[in-house]
Amino acid sequence: MNARRVAAMLGKESREILRDPITLGVALAMPLIMLLLFGYAISLDVREAPLGVLDLDRSPLSRQLVRRFTDTEYFALAETYTDLHAVEGALRAGSVKLALVIPRGLAQARQRREAPRIQILLDGTYSATANLLGGYARATVAAVGPAAPAIEVRTRVWYNPSLRSVNDVVPGLFGVILMAFPPLLTALAIVREKETGSIQQVFVSPLSGPEFLIGKLLPYGLIAFLQIAMVMAVGFLWFQVPMAGSLALLLAAGGVYVLCTVGLGLLVSTVTESQLIAMLLALIITLMPSFLFSGFLFPIFTMPYALQLYTAIFPARYFVDLSRGVVLKGAGLAELWPNLVLLIGYTAAVFALAAWRFRKKVA
Amino acid sequence: MDSALSQAQPPVVASALARRFGKVVALAGVDLSVAAGERLGLVGPDGAGKSTLLQLMAALLDPGAGHCRVLGFDTVREAAKIQARIGYMAQGFTLYERLSVDENLAFAARVRGVTGDTYRERRAALLAMAGLEPFAARRERDLSGGMRKKLALCTNLIHEPPLLLLDEPGLGVDPLSRRELWQMLDGLRARGVTLVVATSYMDEAERCDRVAFLDRGRLLALDTPAALRARAAGTTFTVTRTAGGALPPATLPGVRSIKHLPDRLRVQLEPGRNGSAAQRLLAPLGTVQAVEPDLEDVFTLLAPAGEDAAAAAWPAHPVAAAASAGGIRTVGLTRRYGAFTAVDAVSLDIPPGEIFGLLGANGAGKTTLIKMLCGLERPSAGSATVAGIAVTGARGALHRAVGYMSQRFSLYPDLRVAENLRFFASAQGLSGARARAAIAAAAAESGLDAGDPRRAGSLSGALRQRLALACAVLHRPRVLFLDEPTSGVDPLSRYRFWALIRNLAATGMTVVVTTHYLEEAAFCQRLGLMQRGRLIASGDLATLRAQADLAADAGVEAVFLAHLRQTA
Numbered sequence: 019m020n021a022r023r024v025a026a027m028l029g030k031e032s033r034e035i036l037r038d039p040i041t042l043g044v045a046l047a048m049p050l051i052m053l054l055l056f057g058y059a060i061s062l063d064v065r066e067a068p069l070g071v072l073d074l075d076r077s078p079l080s081r082q083l084v085r086r087f088t089d090t091e092y093f094a095l096a097e098t099y100t101d102l103h104a105v106e107g108a109l110r111a112g113s114v115k116l117a118l119v120i121p122r123g124l125a126q127a128r129q130r131r132e133a134p135r136i137q138i139l140l141d142g143t144y145s146a147t148a149n150l151l152g153g154y155a156r157a158t159v160a161a162v163g164p165a166a167p168a169i170e171v172r173t174r175v176w177y178n179p180s181l182r183s184v185n186d187v188v189p190g191l192f193g194v195i196l197m198a199f200p201p202l203l204t205a206l207a208i209v210r211e212k213e214t215g216s217i218q219q220v221f222v223s224p225l226s227g228p229e230f231l232i233g234k235l236l237p238y239g240l241i242a243f244l245q246i247a248m249v250m251a252v253g254f255l256w257f258q259v260p261m262a263g264s265l266a267l268l269l270a271a272g273g274v275y276v277l278c279t280v281g282l283g284l285l286v287s288t289v290t291e292s293q294l295i296a297m298l299l300a301l302i303i304t305l306m307p308s309f310l311f312s313g314f315l316f317p318i319f320t321m322p323y324a325l326q327l328y329t330a331i332f333p334a335r336y337f338v339d340l341s342r343g344v345v346l347k348g349a350g351l352a353e354l355w356p357n358l359v360l361l362i363g364y365t366a367a368v369f370a371l372a373a374w375r376f377r378k379k380v381a
Numbered sequence: 382m383d384s385a386l387s388q389a390q391p392p393v394v395a396s397a398l399a400r401r402f403g404k405v406v407a408l409a410g411v412d413l414s415v416a417a418g419e420r421l422g423l424v425g426p427d428g429a430g431k432s433t434l435l436q437l438m439a440a441l442l443d444p445g446a447g448h449c450r451v452l453g454f455d456t457v458r459e460a461a462k463i464q465a466r467i468g469y470m471a472q473g474f475t476l477y478e479r480l481s482v483d484e485n486l487a488f489a490a491r492v493r494g495v496t497g498d499t500y501r502e503r504r505a506a507l508l509a510m511a512g513l514e515p516f517a518a519r520r521e522r523d524l525s526g527g528m529r530k531k532l533a534l535c536t537n538l539i540h541e542p543p544l545l546l547l548d549e550p551g552l553g554v555d556p557l558s559r560r561e562l563w564q565m566l567d568g569l570r571a572r573g574v575t576l577v578v579a580t581s582y583m584d585e586a587e588r589c590d591r592v593a594f595l596d597r598g599r600l601l602a603l604d605t606p607a608a609l610r611a612r613a614a615g616t617t618f619t620v621t622r623t624a625g626g627a628l629p630p631a632t633l634p635g636v637r638s639i640k641h642l643p644d645r646l647r648v649q650l651e652p653g654r655n656g657s658a659a660q661r662l663l664a665p666l667g668t669v670q671a672v673e674p675d676l677e678d679v680f681t682l683l684a685p686a687g688e689d690a691a692a693a694a695w696p697a698h699p700v701a702a703a704a705s706a707g708g709i710r711t712v713g714l715t716r717r718y719g720a721f722t723a724v725d726a727v728s729l730d731i732p733p734g735e736i737f738g739l740l741g742a743n744g745a746g747k748t749t750l751i752k753m754l755c756g757l758e759r760p761s762a763g764s765a766t767v768a769g770i771a772v773t774g775a776r777g778a779l780h781r782a783v784g785y786m787s788q789r790f791s792l793y794p795d796l797r798v799a800e801n802l803r804f805f806a807s808a809q810g811l812s813g814a815r816a817r818a819a820i821a822a823a824a825a826e827s828g829l830d831a832g833d834p835r836r837a838g839s840l841s842g843a844l845r846q847r848l849a850l851a852c853a854v855l856h857r858p859r860v861l862f863l864d865e866p867t868s869g870v871d872p873l874s875r876y877r878f879w880a881l882i883r884n885l886a887a888t889g890m891t892v893v894v895t896t897h898y899l900e901e902a903a904f905c906q907r908l909g910l911m912q913r914g915r916l917i918a919s920g921d922l923a924t925l926r927a928q929a930d931l932a933a934d935a936g937v938e939a940v941f942l943a944h945l946r947q948t949a
Contacts (some may be wrong), residue, residue, distance in 0.1 A: 020494075023491070023492050023494075030480065030484070037479040037520075038478070038479060065749060125663045211841070214475060216477055218471040218475060219469070219471065219476070219533075220463045220492075221441055222440075222468070222469035223493055225492040373791070378464065379442060379443065381402065
């Protein structure tokens with residue numbers, strides 16, 4: 019390893035990056051755009067779900083029940099019906115997510131101290147929302163119900179007491195966004211040299227394989243680090259995600275993760291010869307799994323066991339877990355060291371593999 | 382230490398060197414040694430293994446069998462030592478286009494440990510030699526093709542390598558720049574630099590001490606240019622056709638090839654034929670004169686008939702005739718890009734059925750002129766009609782009347798030969814029986830087997846070129862534009878390609894060709910010389926010679942340079 023040669027490579031690479039302001043601009047703007055889109059779009063919170071009501075009882079009690087629903091922020095009265103067919107039509111058309119059917123004789127049943135029965139129809143096409151709405155609806159009905167339960171249950175939500183989705187989405191996005199762009203940029207930067215043939219000029223020179231790779235790694239690693247810093251700033255300042263743990267720990271882990279993502283880009287470039295293939299491969303092994311198998315959108319513990327093992331291949335999982343732990347739970351090294359060790363080990367393995375695969379040969 | 386080594390043993394020694402890529406044998410057991418200070422030329426048809434041999438020498442490839450020692454080091458075990466010492470210029474433009482001339486040079490120097498005063502001295506000397514000093518701050522991509530190649534050479538000379546490997550340095554470079562490139566190489570010779578250069582230009586091969594002729598991975602001949610030419614001695618004649626004389630048949634017994642030049646035929650006999658018998662054979666065609674063979678004749682002699690065997694039987698006189706002929710007329714045709722004038726008031730008149738050659742340096746405006754005539758670019762001023770259709774008018778009619786084959790042979794590499802043909806036929810609105818007939822006719826005219834099961838990407842350059850030609854003439858255009866159709870193709874295939882062009886022109890098709898191979902200008906009836914967007918001269922070769930006050934036997938290059946100098 020010769021410092022002067024690495025410096026020459028760094029200087030050349032930095033100049034090339036700076037002379038291509040469009041690519042650099044896209045590299046810096048895309049993560050922010052992605053963060054804004056996902057920060058606003060991915061929300062599992064239910065607010066003002068359209069509610070349909072078929073009140074066949076028409077008693078003060080039934081009107082009180084409907085009012086209890088509409089008084090909450092979860093439901094908004096959208097339609098009222100006079101027969102059951104209309105309810106079915108509305109649910110099928112999707113104009114309401116939930117329909118409340120109050121049968122005749124509700125008030126009388128209450129006077130006779132019988133358990134009154136009402137029906138709640140839910141649109142289950144998106145199961146997560148349906149579950150939430152069902153839960154809210156039961157809680158709302160229970161509050162009007164007559165009997166005091168024998169055991170009082172008081173539920174407290176920890177770590178994200180306001181249950182804001184964005185608090186949970188943004189720390190996860192740190193891991194996903196970093197998998198989306200740095201591997202792609204790095205892989206393209208090397209494969210482009212293969213396509214133009216300039217890499218042959220580099221091969222026939224004293225510059226060694228590791229020197230070449232470090233010259234690519236550092237500038238793109240720096241860009242990736244800028245990306246993570248920007249994304250974090252926007253997450254904490256704009257989305258007001260509360261930070262429970264240590265920012266230093268998050269940044270340090272982010273640094274390791276950045277090297278890992280850039281390393282994956284290097285690895286992709288060693289096995290591909292064209293920019294198109296490099297792009298597809300980078301998407302398949304980095305971006306896609308980081309969405310699906312990192313626990314960002316779908317919890318890993320609910321997956322089948324075989325798939326849970328599969329998720330262990332992708333580093334995004336370790337970082338998403340760590341990021342949420344630090345941001346939401348205020349966890350420190352004592353709890354998260356296994357994730358950090360796995361990330362460091364993963365990064366080292368990726369580099370070793372890339373250096374081993376990279377040869378100064380054209381075929 | 383290195384110089385002591387190179388004194389002791391030849392800089393390059395290849396023994397039974399072989400390499401295959403999958404099933405394709407790129408190099409099959411080549412034995413070769415290059416002496417210190419020697420200049421070795423590698424020639425041969427497309428796919429002969431020239432680039433593979435150079436890459437094996439540069440330790441960019443590991444041999445499949447045999448071994449190669451370069452500067453005394455083994456290319457497999459001591460690759461790093463070789464790569465640190467030699468210079469290697471790959472095919473095409475392989476510098477960093479976003480970096481300036483100076484930055485490219487500095488990068489090459491710094492990775493090779495050339496710094497401080499040594500660097501400053503060499504930089505100054507190299508830039509002066511290449512004439513690049515005024516452009517030191519210019520970005521590489523803004524240079525002309527010739528300058529880019531010269532800069533690439535400079536980056537490979539910054540560490541003063543004892544051995545330089547060059548892969549087609551003249552490809553895509555105009556004649557003037559190519560001359561300057563070779564002047565630089567001549568300068569290196571005095572310093573004892575060993576040079577191995579792959580080329581498709583026979584004049585470049587002529588400048589080498591020895592020439593290695595490769596074909597399909599085998600070394601067919603290795604000798605001095607003079608000794609190689611001696612092999613073809615007594616086999617070459619020119620025939621000046623008597624007016625109204627009979628056209629020669631497509632094949633004659635004992636005749637290897639007949640080249641049709643506008644004013645005469647150049648005939649090459651099979652080796653070992655009796656000269657006087659040949660004269661008798663050729664006499665009915667016109668006045669026969671024996672001429673000295675050149676390296677191109679040797680090439681024709683050595684290249685065995687292979688995949689081109691089918692093509693050799695192309696129809697001498699094509700069956701179909703172009704619908705209705707049409708020429709080209711332009712008046713003050715101009716195209717500006719901002720403040721830059723790419724084509725400057727060009728007025729041309731090309732009659733139907735003529736083969737018109739456009740010559741000029743890189744960036745002289747040839748491609749822009751052709752694009753305007755095809756309706757791909759709007760003129761900024763002036764007017765032009767192609768086959769009677771105004772280029773500024775309806776594109777549909779113009780596109781039906783013209784065929785265009787671009788520098789890069791715009792084919793679909795992943796489609797088979799027939800699939801490419803069918804696609805271009807449907808793009809021209811041909812379908813069913815009409816499409817099949819058009820494909821059959823175009824394939825026959827292009828010397829192409831339409832049933833070839835291979836994909837376009839895996840064809841040799843010569844076959845890709847013919848496929849591109851077939852695709853361009855499917856709709857029987859009245860005017861055909863060919864933009865550097867023969868770039869990077871070996872001399873024999875180039876010549877065969879020209880025979881196809883001649884046949885097309887004989888049907889009344891007007892053909893406009895650009896080329897960097899000046900010897901090809903001899904195939905054109907008239908030439909137009911372009912410089913900085915202007916048409917500085919046009920006419921047949923004799924007229925151009927007379928305008929430049931040159932002798933009647935002056936070559937195309939001399940004519941070209943004389944006209945450039947006159948206007949400069």
